[in-house]
Amino acid sequence: MTAIEVQQLTKVYGAVRAVDDLTFRVEPGRVTGFLGPNGAGKSTTMRMVVGLDHPTSGTATVGGRTFRELADPLRHVGAMLDAGAAHGGRRARDHLLALAHSNRIPARRVAQVLDETGLSAAARRRVRSFSLGMRQRLGIAAALLGDPAVLMLDEPANGLDAEGIVWIRTLLKRLAADGRTVLISSHLMTETALTADHLIVLGRGRLLADTAMDDFLREHAGRRVRVRTTDGARLRAELARVGWEAAPDGSGGWLVEGADPSDIGALAARHGIALLELADEATSLEEAYLRLTAEATEFVSAAPQTQEV
Protein backbone atom coordinates (compact mmCIF):
# COMPACT_ATOMS: atom_id res chain seq x y z
CA MET A 1 0.00 0.00 0.00
CA THR A 2 1.58 3.25 -1.11
CA ALA A 3 0.44 6.59 0.26
CA ILE A 4 1.56 10.11 -0.58
CA GLU A 5 2.65 11.76 2.65
CA VAL A 6 3.19 15.47 3.05
CA GLN A 7 4.61 16.65 6.38
CA GLN A 8 4.99 20.24 7.51
CA LEU A 9 5.68 21.08 3.89
CA THR A 10 6.53 24.72 3.17
CA LYS A 11 7.62 26.45 -0.03
CA VAL A 12 8.51 30.12 -0.07
CA TYR A 13 9.08 32.05 -3.30
CA GLY A 14 10.43 35.45 -2.31
CA ALA A 15 7.61 37.10 -0.37
CA VAL A 16 5.04 34.41 -1.27
CA ARG A 17 4.41 31.43 1.01
CA ALA A 18 3.07 29.22 -1.79
CA VAL A 19 2.78 26.23 0.57
CA ASP A 20 2.57 26.89 4.28
CA ASP A 21 3.20 24.14 6.84
CA LEU A 22 1.06 21.59 5.07
CA THR A 23 0.50 18.08 6.49
CA PHE A 24 -1.75 15.42 4.93
CA ARG A 25 -1.76 11.84 3.63
CA VAL A 26 -3.30 10.66 0.38
CA GLU A 27 -4.47 7.11 0.97
CA PRO A 28 -4.69 4.24 -1.51
CA GLY A 29 -7.97 2.77 -2.71
CA ARG A 30 -9.86 6.00 -3.30
CA VAL A 31 -9.85 9.05 -5.52
CA THR A 32 -8.78 12.15 -3.61
CA GLY A 33 -9.76 15.52 -5.06
CA PHE A 34 -7.26 18.32 -4.48
CA LEU A 35 -9.12 21.65 -4.43
CA GLY A 36 -8.34 25.27 -3.79
CA PRO A 37 -8.65 28.68 -5.45
CA ASN A 38 -6.10 29.87 -8.02
CA GLY A 39 -2.72 30.26 -6.36
CA ALA A 40 -3.66 28.12 -3.32
CA GLY A 41 -0.54 25.97 -3.74
CA LYS A 42 -1.86 22.77 -5.36
CA SER A 43 0.60 22.65 -8.27
CA THR A 44 3.52 23.63 -6.04
CA THR A 45 2.66 20.79 -3.65
CA MET A 46 2.39 18.30 -6.52
CA ARG A 47 5.68 19.49 -8.00
CA MET A 48 7.40 18.91 -4.66
CA VAL A 49 5.96 15.37 -4.46
CA VAL A 50 7.63 14.52 -7.79
CA GLY A 51 10.87 16.34 -7.02
CA LEU A 52 10.40 19.16 -9.55
CA ASP A 53 10.66 21.71 -6.74
CA HIS A 54 12.60 21.60 -3.46
CA PRO A 55 10.70 22.23 -0.22
CA THR A 56 11.87 25.24 1.79
CA SER A 57 11.17 22.95 4.76
CA GLY A 58 9.23 19.77 5.50
CA THR A 59 8.93 16.63 3.41
CA ALA A 60 6.86 15.08 0.64
CA THR A 61 7.23 11.32 0.25
CA VAL A 62 5.69 8.42 -1.65
CA GLY A 63 5.62 5.09 0.18
CA GLY A 64 7.98 6.62 2.75
CA ARG A 65 10.63 7.70 0.23
CA THR A 66 11.25 10.98 -1.56
CA PHE A 67 10.78 10.88 -5.32
CA ARG A 68 14.53 11.20 -5.84
CA GLU A 69 15.14 8.11 -3.70
CA LEU A 70 12.87 5.98 -5.92
CA ALA A 71 14.58 3.77 -8.49
CA ASP A 72 12.74 4.10 -11.86
CA PRO A 73 10.27 6.61 -10.39
CA LEU A 74 7.69 6.29 -13.21
CA ARG A 75 7.10 2.73 -12.03
CA HIS A 76 6.00 4.10 -8.66
CA VAL A 77 4.40 7.47 -9.40
CA GLY A 78 2.61 8.48 -12.59
CA ALA A 79 2.14 12.22 -12.76
CA MET A 80 0.64 14.60 -15.26
CA LEU A 81 1.36 18.12 -14.14
CA ASP A 82 1.61 19.75 -17.55
CA ALA A 83 -0.15 18.20 -20.54
CA GLY A 84 2.05 20.30 -22.84
CA ALA A 85 5.17 18.50 -21.62
CA ALA A 86 5.62 16.29 -24.72
CA HIS A 87 7.80 17.76 -27.47
CA GLY A 88 5.65 18.87 -30.42
CA GLY A 89 8.00 17.40 -33.04
CA ARG A 90 7.85 13.93 -31.51
CA ARG A 91 5.41 11.25 -32.56
CA ALA A 92 3.16 10.16 -29.66
CA ARG A 93 4.47 6.60 -29.73
CA ASP A 94 8.13 7.71 -29.79
CA HIS A 95 7.53 10.06 -26.86
CA LEU A 96 6.17 7.15 -24.80
CA LEU A 97 8.89 4.75 -26.01
CA ALA A 98 11.61 7.17 -24.85
CA LEU A 99 9.94 7.49 -21.44
CA ALA A 100 9.60 3.71 -21.17
CA HIS A 101 13.23 3.19 -22.13
CA SER A 102 14.62 5.67 -19.60
CA ASN A 103 12.56 4.09 -16.80
CA ARG A 104 13.22 0.44 -17.71
CA ILE A 105 9.56 -0.09 -18.55
CA PRO A 106 8.85 -2.85 -21.13
CA ALA A 107 8.15 -1.36 -24.61
CA ARG A 108 4.91 -3.39 -24.86
CA ARG A 109 3.38 -1.05 -22.25
CA VAL A 110 3.40 1.71 -24.89
CA ALA A 111 0.80 -0.03 -27.07
CA GLN A 112 -1.24 -0.87 -23.96
CA VAL A 113 -1.44 2.71 -22.67
CA LEU A 114 -2.10 4.10 -26.17
CA ASP A 115 -5.01 1.69 -26.37
CA GLU A 116 -6.22 2.52 -22.87
CA THR A 117 -6.25 6.26 -23.61
CA GLY A 118 -7.88 5.89 -27.04
CA LEU A 119 -4.79 7.12 -28.91
CA SER A 120 -3.81 3.97 -30.87
CA ALA A 121 -4.94 5.45 -34.18
CA ALA A 122 -2.93 8.63 -33.53
CA ALA A 123 0.21 6.86 -32.27
CA ARG A 124 2.31 7.86 -35.29
CA ARG A 125 1.14 11.46 -35.44
CA ARG A 126 3.35 14.28 -34.25
CA VAL A 127 2.27 15.75 -30.94
CA ARG A 128 2.06 19.28 -32.39
CA SER A 129 -0.93 18.17 -34.49
CA PHE A 130 -2.80 16.99 -31.37
CA SER A 131 -5.86 18.77 -29.98
CA LEU A 132 -5.84 19.84 -26.32
CA GLY A 133 -7.89 16.77 -25.42
CA MET A 134 -5.48 14.44 -27.26
CA ARG A 135 -2.50 16.02 -25.49
CA GLN A 136 -4.32 15.46 -22.24
CA ARG A 137 -4.82 11.80 -23.15
CA LEU A 138 -1.13 11.51 -24.02
CA GLY A 139 -0.19 12.99 -20.63
CA ILE A 140 -2.43 10.42 -18.95
CA ALA A 141 -0.88 7.65 -21.10
CA ALA A 142 2.58 8.73 -19.89
CA ALA A 143 1.38 8.71 -16.27
CA LEU A 144 0.00 5.16 -16.68
CA LEU A 145 3.06 3.83 -18.52
CA GLY A 146 4.91 2.41 -15.50
CA ASP A 147 1.72 0.83 -14.08
CA PRO A 148 2.34 2.90 -10.93
CA ALA A 149 0.73 2.48 -7.52
CA VAL A 150 0.37 6.26 -7.25
CA LEU A 151 -1.21 8.62 -9.77
CA MET A 152 -1.19 12.37 -9.48
CA LEU A 153 -2.96 14.37 -12.17
CA ASP A 154 -3.30 18.15 -12.42
CA GLU A 155 -6.69 19.00 -13.99
CA PRO A 156 -7.11 15.64 -15.77
CA ALA A 157 -10.42 16.58 -17.43
CA ASN A 158 -9.01 19.76 -18.96
CA GLY A 159 -9.82 19.94 -22.68
CA LEU A 160 -11.68 16.62 -22.75
CA ASP A 161 -15.04 16.42 -24.52
CA ALA A 162 -18.15 14.96 -22.85
CA GLU A 163 -17.22 11.40 -23.79
CA GLY A 164 -13.63 12.01 -22.62
CA ILE A 165 -14.84 13.30 -19.26
CA VAL A 166 -16.89 10.15 -18.65
CA TRP A 167 -13.89 8.08 -19.76
CA ILE A 168 -11.44 9.74 -17.33
CA ARG A 169 -13.97 9.55 -14.47
CA THR A 170 -14.44 5.81 -15.05
CA LEU A 171 -10.69 5.25 -15.44
CA LEU A 172 -9.79 7.09 -12.21
CA LYS A 173 -12.44 5.20 -10.23
CA ARG A 174 -11.18 1.88 -11.61
CA LEU A 175 -7.56 2.74 -10.78
CA ALA A 176 -8.58 3.57 -7.21
CA ALA A 177 -10.69 0.40 -6.96
CA ASP A 178 -7.53 -1.54 -7.96
CA GLY A 179 -6.00 -0.20 -4.73
CA ARG A 180 -3.98 2.64 -6.24
CA THR A 181 -3.51 6.07 -4.73
CA VAL A 182 -5.14 8.68 -6.97
CA LEU A 183 -4.81 12.44 -6.41
CA ILE A 184 -6.47 14.83 -8.86
CA SER A 185 -6.53 18.59 -8.75
CA SER A 186 -9.51 20.29 -10.33
CA HIS A 187 -11.54 23.46 -10.60
CA LEU A 188 -14.52 21.49 -11.94
CA MET A 189 -16.67 20.97 -8.87
CA THR A 190 -19.45 18.96 -10.49
CA GLU A 191 -16.88 16.60 -11.98
CA THR A 192 -14.95 16.33 -8.71
CA ALA A 193 -18.18 15.54 -6.85
CA LEU A 194 -18.81 12.67 -9.27
CA THR A 195 -15.25 11.31 -9.17
CA ALA A 196 -13.67 11.85 -5.76
CA ASP A 197 -14.36 9.97 -2.52
CA HIS A 198 -12.16 12.20 -0.41
CA LEU A 199 -11.14 15.86 -0.52
CA ILE A 200 -8.10 17.88 0.42
CA VAL A 201 -8.76 21.61 0.20
CA LEU A 202 -6.08 24.30 0.31
CA GLY A 203 -6.38 28.05 0.76
CA ARG A 204 -3.35 30.33 0.58
CA GLY A 205 -0.98 27.41 0.96
CA ARG A 206 -2.71 26.06 4.07
CA LEU A 207 -4.88 23.03 4.70
CA LEU A 208 -8.55 24.01 4.93
CA ALA A 209 -10.05 20.51 4.85
CA ASP A 210 -8.99 16.86 4.67
CA THR A 211 -12.21 14.91 4.75
CA ALA A 212 -14.49 12.35 3.11
CA MET A 213 -16.64 13.89 0.37
CA ASP A 214 -19.88 13.01 2.22
CA ASP A 215 -18.67 14.55 5.48
CA PHE A 216 -17.48 17.66 3.63
CA LEU A 217 -20.89 18.18 2.10
CA ARG A 218 -22.63 17.55 5.41
CA GLU A 219 -20.35 19.91 7.31
CA HIS A 220 -20.14 22.82 4.89
CA ALA A 221 -23.40 22.60 3.03
CA GLY A 222 -26.63 24.05 4.30
CA ARG A 223 -29.83 22.04 4.13
CA ARG A 224 -32.53 23.23 1.77
CA VAL A 225 -35.98 22.04 0.77
CA ARG A 226 -37.89 22.75 -2.43
CA VAL A 227 -41.65 22.75 -2.02
CA ARG A 228 -44.61 23.35 -4.35
CA THR A 229 -48.14 23.77 -3.15
CA THR A 230 -51.56 24.95 -4.34
CA ASP A 231 -51.52 27.62 -1.62
CA GLY A 232 -48.05 29.22 -1.55
CA ALA A 233 -49.09 32.34 0.33
CA ARG A 234 -50.59 30.37 3.23
CA LEU A 235 -47.67 27.93 3.41
CA ARG A 236 -45.27 30.85 3.44
CA ALA A 237 -47.18 32.57 6.23
CA GLU A 238 -47.36 29.39 8.35
CA LEU A 239 -43.65 28.78 7.81
CA ALA A 240 -42.85 32.37 8.81
CA ARG A 241 -44.85 31.91 12.01
CA VAL A 242 -42.44 29.15 13.13
CA GLY A 243 -39.31 30.90 11.90
CA TRP A 244 -38.74 29.47 8.40
CA GLU A 245 -38.35 31.77 5.45
CA ALA A 246 -39.66 30.56 2.08
CA ALA A 247 -38.19 32.24 -0.99
CA PRO A 248 -39.65 31.88 -4.52
CA ASP A 249 -37.57 29.43 -6.61
CA GLY A 250 -38.42 31.23 -9.88
CA SER A 251 -40.56 28.41 -11.27
CA GLY A 252 -43.65 28.52 -9.10
CA GLY A 253 -42.19 26.74 -6.08
CA TRP A 254 -40.49 27.80 -2.86
CA LEU A 255 -37.06 27.22 -1.35
CA VAL A 256 -36.71 26.94 2.40
CA GLU A 257 -33.12 27.28 3.62
CA GLY A 258 -32.05 25.22 6.62
CA ALA A 259 -35.15 23.05 6.60
CA ASP A 260 -35.67 19.33 6.40
CA PRO A 261 -38.49 17.85 4.23
CA SER A 262 -40.08 16.33 7.34
CA ASP A 263 -40.33 19.81 8.98
CA ILE A 264 -42.21 21.18 6.00
CA GLY A 265 -44.33 18.07 5.43
CA ALA A 266 -45.49 17.95 9.06
CA LEU A 267 -46.32 21.66 9.10
CA ALA A 268 -48.28 21.45 5.84
CA ALA A 269 -50.25 18.45 7.15
CA ARG A 270 -51.10 20.26 10.41
CA HIS A 271 -52.58 23.14 8.44
CA GLY A 272 -54.25 21.06 5.73
CA ILE A 273 -52.09 22.55 2.96
CA ALA A 274 -51.78 20.27 -0.09
CA LEU A 275 -48.20 19.71 -1.28
CA LEU A 276 -47.48 19.04 -4.96
CA GLU A 277 -43.75 18.55 -4.48
CA LEU A 278 -41.40 18.23 -1.51
CA ALA A 279 -37.73 17.65 -2.25
CA ASP A 280 -34.50 17.60 -0.29
CA GLU A 281 -32.11 19.73 -2.32
CA ALA A 282 -28.65 18.31 -1.86
CA THR A 283 -26.33 21.29 -1.67
CA SER A 284 -23.71 21.05 -4.36
CA LEU A 285 -20.00 20.59 -3.77
CA GLU A 286 -19.54 23.97 -5.43
CA GLU A 287 -21.70 25.74 -2.83
CA ALA A 288 -20.01 23.89 0.04
CA TYR A 289 -16.56 24.64 -1.37
CA LEU A 290 -17.31 28.32 -1.95
CA ARG A 291 -18.66 28.62 1.58
CA LEU A 292 -15.48 27.08 3.02
CA THR A 293 -13.06 29.11 0.93
CA ALA A 294 -15.01 32.34 1.55
CA GLU A 295 -14.79 31.69 5.32
CA ALA A 296 -11.04 31.13 4.93
CA THR A 297 -10.60 34.35 2.98
CA GLU A 298 -12.55 36.30 5.59
CA PHE A 299 -10.44 34.76 8.32
CA VAL A 300 -7.23 35.62 6.51
CA SER A 301 -8.23 39.20 5.77
CA ALA A 302 -9.48 39.70 9.34
CA ALA A 303 -6.36 38.21 10.93
CA PRO A 304 -3.50 40.47 11.99
CA GLN A 305 -0.86 40.77 9.28
CA THR A 306 2.24 38.87 10.30
CA GLN A 307 4.18 39.26 7.11
CA GLU A 308 4.83 41.88 4.50
CA VAL A 309 3.11 41.11 1.21
Ligand SMILES: Nc1ncnc2c1ncn2[C@@H]1O[C@H](COP(=O)(O)OP(=O)(O)OP(=O)(O)O)[C@@H](O)[C@H]1O
Ligand atom coordinates in the same frame (compact mmCIF):
# COMPACT_ATOMS: atom_id res chain seq x y z
N1 LIG B 1 8.16 29.35 -9.74
C1 LIG B 1 7.50 30.24 -9.01
N2 LIG B 1 8.06 31.41 -8.68
C2 LIG B 1 7.40 32.32 -7.92
N3 LIG B 1 6.16 32.12 -7.44
C3 LIG B 1 5.53 30.98 -7.74
C4 LIG B 1 6.17 29.97 -8.55
N4 LIG B 1 5.30 28.93 -8.65
C5 LIG B 1 4.19 29.28 -7.99
N5 LIG B 1 4.33 30.50 -7.44
C6 LIG B 1 3.33 31.19 -6.59
O1 LIG B 1 2.94 30.30 -5.59
C7 LIG B 1 1.55 30.42 -5.31
C8 LIG B 1 0.90 29.05 -5.46
O2 LIG B 1 0.85 28.72 -6.85
P1 LIG B 1 0.34 27.31 -7.40
O3 LIG B 1 0.56 27.32 -8.86
O4 LIG B 1 0.95 26.21 -6.61
O5 LIG B 1 -1.21 27.37 -7.05
P2 LIG B 1 -2.39 26.45 -7.59
O6 LIG B 1 -3.23 26.14 -6.40
O7 LIG B 1 -1.85 25.31 -8.36
O8 LIG B 1 -3.16 27.47 -8.52
P3 LIG B 1 -4.02 27.22 -9.88
O9 LIG B 1 -5.34 26.70 -9.42
O10 LIG B 1 -4.13 28.59 -10.43
O11 LIG B 1 -3.26 26.27 -10.74
C9 LIG B 1 1.01 31.49 -6.24
O12 LIG B 1 1.01 32.71 -5.54
C10 LIG B 1 2.05 31.51 -7.35
O13 LIG B 1 2.10 32.78 -7.94
